[in-house]
Amino acid sequence: MPSKPNILFIMADQLRADYLGCNGHPTIKTPTIDELATKGINFTRAYTQAPVCGPSRMSFYTGRYASSHGATYNNVPLKLSEKTIGDYLRPQGYRVGLVGKTHMKKDAEGMARLGIDPESSRGVLVSQCGFEPFERDDGLHPDQSVSPDLAYNCYLREQGYLGDNPWHEYANSGQDENGDVQSGWYMRNSHLSARVKEEHSETAYTTNRAIDFIRETKDEPWCLHLSYIKPHWPYIAPAPYHNMYSADDVLACNATTAEKDNLHPVIEAFMTHHESVNFSRQEVRENVIPVYMGLITQLDTHLKRLFDYLKEIGEYDNTVVVFTADHGDYLGDHWLGEKELFHEASARIPMIIHDPRSTAESTRGVNDDRLIEAIDLLPTFLDISGAEPCSHILEGRSLIPVINGQSDKTKWRRYAISEADYAWREARNELALAPDQTRAVMITDERWKYIHYEHFRPQLFDLKNDPQEQIDLAEKESHRDVCVEMEAALYDWYRHRKIRTTVSNETVAQQTGKAHSRGYLFGLW
Template sequence: MAKQPNILFIMADQLRADYLGCNGHPTIKTPTIDALAAAGVNFTKAYTQAPVCGPSRMSFYTGRYAFSHGATYNNVPLKISEQTMGDYLRPLGYRVGLVGKTHMKKDVEGMQRLGVDPESSRGVLLSECGFEPYERDDGLHPDQSVSPDLAYNNYLRELGYAGQNPWHEWANSGEGEDGEVLSGWYMRNCNLPARVKEEHSETAYTTDRAISFIRESSDQPWCLHLSYIKPHWPYIAPAPYHDMYTADDVVAVNATEQELENLHPVIQAFMGHDESVNFSREDVRQRVIPAYMGLITQLDDHLARLFTFLKEIGEYDNTVIVLTADHGDYLGDHWLGEKELFHEASARIPMIVHDPRAQANDTRGREDSRLVEAIDLVPTFVELAGGKVPDHILEGRSLLPLLQSGVVEQWREFAISEADYAWRKARFALDLAPDQTRAIMITDGRWKYVHYEHFRPQLFDLELDPYEQRDLGQAPAHADQRERLEQALYDWYRLRKTRTTISNETVANMTGKAHARGYLFGLW
């Protein structure tokens, strides 16, 4: 193996941790991902730093909590001053590319203030979250005008898929009995096959582009962020994946009448959203979830194709592979749809790492239940590349010790996830101002505590209540746990890394040396 391994950083948008065979789903077919877990380490208690696309990804890319980087929701620009994994890996000799989605919003005002041309080489990197945008595709709204540089739409047009927006009209729509286009945005249509051929679908195309990037990167080590849009909505799959699963494969909903008693105000407000109202219907779940599962199996099949390509060109054994997701999907659990809140269905993510090096032989096939966070990947990648982790900036911890010997003297005690629901209709139902909508979760692996500004907390015992059906946020018998975890949150806030412009090593070397530098204050 080369001294600097390639890094294949795969993210599947909205992929629930428990919708993989290796994580216990009873019927889903994910043999490729299962084999990856069997050859690597499967971190079974990994958490996103924010259970919504934008802020989650900004934490993945910066190695910092949402509180620190400030991009707390979709389309909140990431500050131009924030460094990302490309900034850390390029100086180490890596080509750092993107194929797929980032949901990053560029800091236009920051670039204007500093006189940075967005079209310059530096401006492009700042606009694309530090990645070389080999191909960025965040998906489109059905009524959105088509960007001229959206390559997937152009690709579909060249293949004869007509229309202003083939992404919507072909890849994300079905067809009625009379040939009418039925949008996949409407969940009633997700049992239909997408109009596009499977080999031209988003997942297939994204995989093709990843193969092209890898083929063109033979002259240096590379880090490719391969970011699939699916199984994120619209929930519609091409044949044969659209009917691969049936209602018999739908796991029973994790929602009980008990949860509706003494509802937390924020949960109740989210239950009023359209996605929650509809996913609370069993007929909706039985139509949507088979399509969701089909999209996951389609992803698995294309990963098999990608891994076969890596083996054919002799790079599989020289490539560290990470498979994860930005967040989960409620799918009706807890009477909710979408994500954003902190139940396991939403905040826990898959995290599988395959390190082919001999140093990782002792941990192959291991399920590791230690608390892992999304922000751990950047320091892991820096160490893999042979760099020094800038510990005054990065707030995650390198996973290399867990991937190699598995022996770590002291690992983290808590995992954190944050939410800012200022943009959601729930804010109106709760009569909150935009700066009153923060929530934060802390868990030690057993106890999960959620602090909401202006509202009472929630508390769950994941050992005795793994399905999170009993909210102990007001239970007198558990006041000590709530107090302990609230204090832990306060401690966490105090320890955020805000002195990011000078390293701890520099500070240490300057300590107590003012007189030697000529500052003779305090002398007689």
């Protein structure tokens, strides 16, 4: 194998960690992902840095916590000063491309201030989160005015799907028994087959474009961020995946009436959102979850097609494959829909890495339960590429020693962190908060999960004795010491974030105590 293997960085949008066969789901069919886990290492306790699309992805791409990079919610621009995957890997000779979604908004104000032309080569990279946008597709909305010329829309028209917005009218709409077109944005229509043929669906098209990128990359290592839109809503799938599963496959909802006896104010406010009210109905869960599962199996099918192509051209054994997600999906658990808060259904993510190099032989097929953070991937990629670790900027840590079986778990991190900023959500008005009063932070040490909310009491869950997170212990006198300990750990984390990012630790070390030799003659007699 060449010294710099390819990196295939696969992300599914809104995929729960427990909706994979290799992670214990009893009926879902994910043979390709399951096989990847048997050939690689499956990190079963991985957490997103922010359980919502935009800030989660910005943490993946920068290797930094959400409060460090500042893009704390969807459509909050990532500031120009933040380096991303492409900035680190291109100097190492990698072609760094994107196929699919990033949910990144460019810092247009910063670009204008510095006179960066958005159409220039530099401007394009800055606008696309540091990736070469081989095929960016963040999805659309039913209003075709958003982006009627999206490449996928153009592709659908070429296949004969006519209209202003075939993405919505065909790929994300179905046809009822009366022949009427029904939008997949309404969950009552999730059971309908999408009007698009499966081979022309979003997941199929995205995979095609990934193969195109790999085919067109010659004589250089590549890092491809392959970022699928599904199984994120709209929850609608093409045949045969729309009815591959039934209500019998819907697991019991992790929600109890006792859970409502002492509701946290923030949780209670989120329960009033439309998605929470609707997903609290079993009728909705039985209509949506089988389709959610079908979308996951469809994704698994196309990953096999992609892996088969890599094997065909002789690149599979020269490619480190990472499979993960930006966050989970409540699907009615805890009386909630969507994501954004910190229960396991929302904040825990799948994380499977297959490193084909001989150094990783000892961990093949291992389920590793140490605490992993999304920000660990970028330091891992730097390690693979041979780049300097940039320890003064990156807040994650390389997983290569773990993958190579050289990392003692007892010396690994003790805590994992996830953050939220719910200023844009209806819950903020329900709680009468100002936009800068909506911070929340989760910290877990595997046993305890502690959540700090600005302006409200905390939450505490015992993940060992209450893995379903049904009993909030924060107000129990018997657990006061645990809360004090976890709050202290959270304060310690705040104090150690990386804030001096423009000068390396090595430079500081070289210049320490050298002021006089550099001509600064202060303090002398």
